[in-house]
Structure formats: C-alpha cells, structure tokens
Amino acid sequence: MSENHNYTEPSRDNSRPTLQSDCESCFGLCCVALPFSASVDFAMDKNAGTPCHNLQSNFRCGIHTSLRKKGLRGCTVYDCFGAGQKVSRVTYAGKDWRQAPETAEQMFEVFLIMRQLHELLWYLTESLTLEAARSIHDELRLALEKTEHLTLLSPDSLVQIDVVSHRSEVNTLLLKTSELVRAQRQKKNTQGRQKNFGRGADLMGANLRKADLRGANLRGAYLIAADLKGADLRAADLIGADFRDTELSGADLSESIFLTQPQLNAAKGDAATKLPPSLTRPTHWSMSGA
Incomplete structure (x- = not known):
C-alpha cells in the first residue's frame, strides 16, 4: 500500500459522508442480505438472501415513511455506514443482483463484510479527531489506510478477509484511544x-x-x-x-x-x-x- 502524502487530519465536525448510508445509490442490499425474525422490532420473518416483500423494483422501500407503524422498527434502527453504496457502485461497478443473479449470493456476503469494515472506518476516523489520542495518531492512520485498502479489494478477495482478526487489531487501537480520552477527562473532573x-x-x-x-x-x-x-x-x-x-x-x-x-x-x-x-x-x- 502506497503512502498517502495527501492525508488531512479529519475534523470533529466532519460529517463523514462516505460512511453514511445513501440508499439512493444502493441495490437495497440490507433489505435482501439480512435475516430477521418476527419480534417487537419486526412484524414478520425473513430469511437471509430473500428480498423483503416491501422492496420495490427500483430497490426502494415501499413503506419507508411508515416502517414503525407497520411493525418494522428494526429497519429504522439499522445503518450500514455507507457499505451499501460502496458494494453497489464500487465493488460491483453498478451491476445489481437482479441484472446478474449469479453474483447475488457473493454480493450479499461481501455486503456483510463491507459493513464491518466501514464501521471500523467510522471509529478510526473519529479517533483521528481526538486530540487526547494524538500520541497514537500515526498508528491510527495506518489502520485507517489498511482498512480502506481492504474495502477496495475485488469481491473474490473481500470474502477471503479474516474480518475477526482485523477487527481485533483495530479494537486494540480503539481501546488505547478510549483510555487516553477518558484519562484526560478524569483530570478535568472535580467529582472523583x-x-x-x-x-x-x-x-x-x-x-x-x-x-x-x-x-x-x-x-x-x-x-x-x-x-x-x-x-x-x-x-x-x-x-x-x-x-x-x-x-x-x-x-x-x-x-x-x-x-x-x-x-x-x-x-x-x-x-x-x-x-x-x-x-x-x-x-x-x-x-x-x-
């Protein structure tokens, strides 16, 4: 991986748009890849890989504005951290699972992996805005760049990633970040x-x-x-x-x-x-x- 000489320190006010869901640019992946069971959050059962019956031909939810009223509160809670549009527009270059049904199973698997990687990118990006963690910013940058590199791999390579191992490596840095931030706050606290x-x-x-x-x-x-x-x-x-x-x-x-x-x-x-x-x-x- 080449060194990023154009890296700019993110701001605490950065909205991280590429790490936020853009359903308009997604193939409705969360509405297909994810399973759910009838519960207080979902009014019905749905198997993984089966499209929700509310998913329309344009990959939009037919009851998006009334999900809670229809007993699908769980859908309003979920967020993919921008993984949906990354898989749809970058990994598969705009070719959806309906156009190419032979890619569907792998695409859904890739989406689940990408979602985890994008969540890590969210945490790492935030860590680099925290002044208290400045002593480990170099390590955090490397972890961010490595994670971003993983998100750009081919579908065949993405499904081979040891996500558990990578999450463990990143979590070590996130824990260090937490300790540094909370230690600084402790010094400011006046109540013990x-x-x-x-x-x-x-x-x-x-x-x-x-x-x-x-x-x-x-x-x-x-x-x-x-x-x-x-x-x-x-x-x-x-x-x-x-x-x-x-x-x-x-x-x-x-x-x-x-x-x-x-x-x-x-x-x-x-x-x-x-x-x-x-x-x-x-x-x-x-x-x-x-």
Whole structure:
C-alpha cells in the first residue's frame, strides 16, 4: 500500500459522508442480505438472501415513511455506514443482483463484510479527531489506510478477509484511544474518579437520570430501557453499547466517543439531547425539550 502524502487530519465536525448510508445509490442490499425474525422490532420473518416483500423494483422501500407503524422498527434502527453504496457502485461497478443473479449470493456476503469494515472506518476516523489520542495518531492512520485498502479489494478477495482478526487489531487501537480520552477527562473532573462499568455491564432499566458519566467506560453495556435523562456522557466510551429504548432526553452526548447513528436510532431522545456534530437527530424523537 502506497503512502498517502495527501492525508488531512479529519475534523470533529466532519460529517463523514462516505460512511453514511445513501440508499439512493444502493441495490437495497440490507433489505435482501439480512435475516430477521418476527419480534417487537419486526412484524414478520425473513430469511437471509430473500428480498423483503416491501422492496420495490427500483430497490426502494415501499413503506419507508411508515416502517414503525407497520411493525418494522428494526429497519429504522439499522445503518450500514455507507457499505451499501460502496458494494453497489464500487465493488460491483453498478451491476445489481437482479441484472446478474449469479453474483447475488457473493454480493450479499461481501455486503456483510463491507459493513464491518466501514464501521471500523467510522471509529478510526473519529479517533483521528481526538486530540487526547494524538500520541497514537500515526498508528491510527495506518489502520485507517489498511482498512480502506481492504474495502477496495475485488469481491473474490473481500470474502477471503479474516474480518475477526482485523477487527481485533483495530479494537486494540480503539481501546488505547478510549483510555487516553477518558484519562484526560478524569483530570478535568472535580467529582472523583471516572466510572468504569466494565465491558458488557448489565444496566438494563437502570436509573441513571442526571448521572455524571463523564469519562465512563460503557463499552458494550446493556442500557436497554435505562433512564439517562439529563445525564452527562461527555468523553464516555459508548462503543457497542445497547441503547434500545434508552431514555436520552436532555442528555449530553456532544463529546461522547464511538457513538453511532444506529445507537441513536434505537434510543429515545428529544430536542434538548446534545449530539456530536457528525450524527443526526432521529426523526421519531420528541421535538420538545427536556
């Protein structure tokens, strides 16, 4: 891989457009490749590789504006981090799975791999905006370039990638980033040590209203239906945290790290919820302030 001499440090305000879903440029891959089972999030069963019956001939969802009303809340939560358009327009150069059905099975497999790579690109790009992690920015840049290189491989090469191993390598750097950011926040805190709940902490339904969670380690935490109304989550590590039905009204997530759009989409919030500039307020959130 050649050295990138034109690399520019990303800004915290960078919206990372290539890492955001563009359904207009996708072959409806998430509507076909992914399986789901009848549940509170899905009103029906669907097997992997089977097109959703709401997918139209133009690869658009026929009930996009009423998914929640139709019992398909899970669809409104999902985000591919731009993997859909990358596979559709770059990897397969605009040839869709209907035009070339012999590519369908591989295309869906490639999409699942690409989605993981693009999620890593999202985290790495964010890491490079964090001043506290400047000491490892060179390592982060290399990881970013390596991951981007992987996304540009041919379909045959993409399906051979050891994604688990690559994720593990990147996660080591993301953990270092988290430790550096949270350590810096700890120095600024005046109310004692940062909270370390440990990865995968069970906080389902927890009452954390107005809690000071600055610099907290909430990696992989189960925050399902937890009350975080008015909580301060600046510099909290939220990577992999489960925000299904989590109450975030009035919470401050403006400087949280590793927060993603799918997490916000799964949560509840309002106009007073403070978000990082790279993320958008979900349309189903209340527009009234906390």
